[in-house]
Amino acid sequence: MYGSDGINDDSERTAFRKTEKKYKLYYDSNSKSKSSKKKKQPRPVDLSEVIDFKSILESFARNGDLPAGISKLQYQFDKPVFCLDNCPGFYFIPAALSMEEQCRWIKESLVSFPQPPNRTNHHAFYGAIHNLFNAAKSKQVLVKEDITPGEDNSNALDVNYHNHRWASSEELDSYVNGNDFKPISAPVLLRKLRWSTLGLQFDWSKRSYNVSLPHNKIPDALRKLAKKMAAPAMAVGEEFQPEAAIVNYFGSGDMLGGHLDDMEADWSKPIVSMSLGCKAIFLLGGKSRNDEPLAMFLRSGDIVLMSGEARERFHGVPRIFTDVENAEIVSLEKQFSNEDDIDYLEYIRTSRININIRQVF
Numbered sequence: 001m002y003g004s005d006g007i008n009d010d011s012e013r014t015a016f017r018k019t020e021k022k023y024k025l026y027y028d029s030n031s032k033s034k035s036s037k038k039k040k041q042p043r044p045v046d047l048s049e050v051i052d053f054k055s056i057l058e059s060f061a062r063n064g065d066l067p068a069g070i071s072k073l074q075y076q077f078d079k080p081v082f083c084l085d086n087c088p089g090f091y092f093i094p095a096a097l098s099m100e101e102q103c104r105w106i107k108e109s110l111v112s113f114p115q116p117p118n119r120t121n122h123h124a125f126y127g128a129i130h131n132l133f134n135a136a137k138s139k140q141v142l143v144k145e146d147i148t149p150g151e152d153n154s155n156a157l158d159v160n161y162h163n164h165r166w167a168s169s170e171e172l173d174s175y176v177n178g179n180d181f182k183p184i185s186a187p188v189l190l191r192k193l194r195w196s197t198l199g200l201q202f203d204w205s206k207r208s209y210n211v212s213l214p215h216n217k218i219p220d221a222l223r224k225l226a227k228k229m230a231a232p233a234m235a236v237g238e239e240f241q242p243e244a245a246i247v248n249y250f251g252s253g254d255m256l257g258g259h260l261d262d263m264e265a266d267w268s269k270p271i272v273s274m275s276l277g278c279k280a281i282f283l284l285g286g287k288s289r290n291d292e293p294l295a296m297f298l299r300s301g302d303i304v305l306m307s308g309e310a311r312e313r314f315h316g317v318p319r320i321f322t323d324v325e326n327a328e329i330v331s332l333e334k335q336f337s338n339e340d341d342i343d344y345l346e347y348i349r350t351s352r353i354n355i356n357i358r359q360v361f
């Protein structure tokens, strides 16, 4: 899936890649110059063709109108579920999550989901890192564990990347850098957090689930939510089994290239995908990268289900909006207005989190 972006000469020419480039964040080249006092400006982008399920929901609620090609699923659910007539298996549930739910899952995504045994993108380089969010809050620094001469350090030396620890910045002043590890600040590591995996762990190098890796079950509350949200895409009498989840963290300029999620056994089961934080553009392509993708906005609280045929379609996220007009997170910001929540607020103002939950077997 990730890493399968395959950006080479051929993929540069596909319809999917072209649309990615259309929406991707670029800065106007002349405004980047150091001598220029002006703040660099994002290149303006034409959003007129982006499907907007928020306004679709609003006009549907007002007068029952829907644009051509979009229908409301005939299914008893507490929110309208929309489908695309020419894309069976794709479902969009706008504003599916309450503000409280959004806040809860943002906090969990930052505090508990990156905790070992869950892996993150930092694992390959640093090994298991505990308490990243709190360390970032208190501006700590990751250093290599001191090896005390004379003590039995065989374990620490053995697992050479499990011997990091957090240090305060005062402590860092007296830290003797006796090895080639450059101390790295927790806020930087938090900013560079790109994914964490819950439940069964995915091995990116082998592009498969590795059931032998230590893991915790997906937390019950998230399992319950995923089961409820998956229901419109499930066959009658069947219940979704949430076994693994990938949490994606996006900052300004980050994107997720076009890909398929093809490592799960039964594609008739949906992937339940929740959006949190800044608004994004999602591209839903066809079975080939040469098919022109549809663009749609994803806002905090929206849920997308991809099951059956829809799972054979390339998709990706070329853009997140972190500017005040486009991010659309004012009400979310209000939820985090408590002084204790300042660090969540700071993070989410310029970030998007996506939690996508899968049945693996």
Ligand SMILES: O=C(O)CCC(=O)C(=O)O
Pocket: 001, 246, 248, 256, 261, 273, 275, 282, 298, 315, 316, 317, 354, 356
């Ligand atoms: O961020 C999103 O909305 C999509 C994520 C996704 O497609 C994935 O993780 O496979």
Ligand SMILES: [Fe+2]
Pocket: 259, 260, 261, 315
């Ligand atoms: Fe995906």
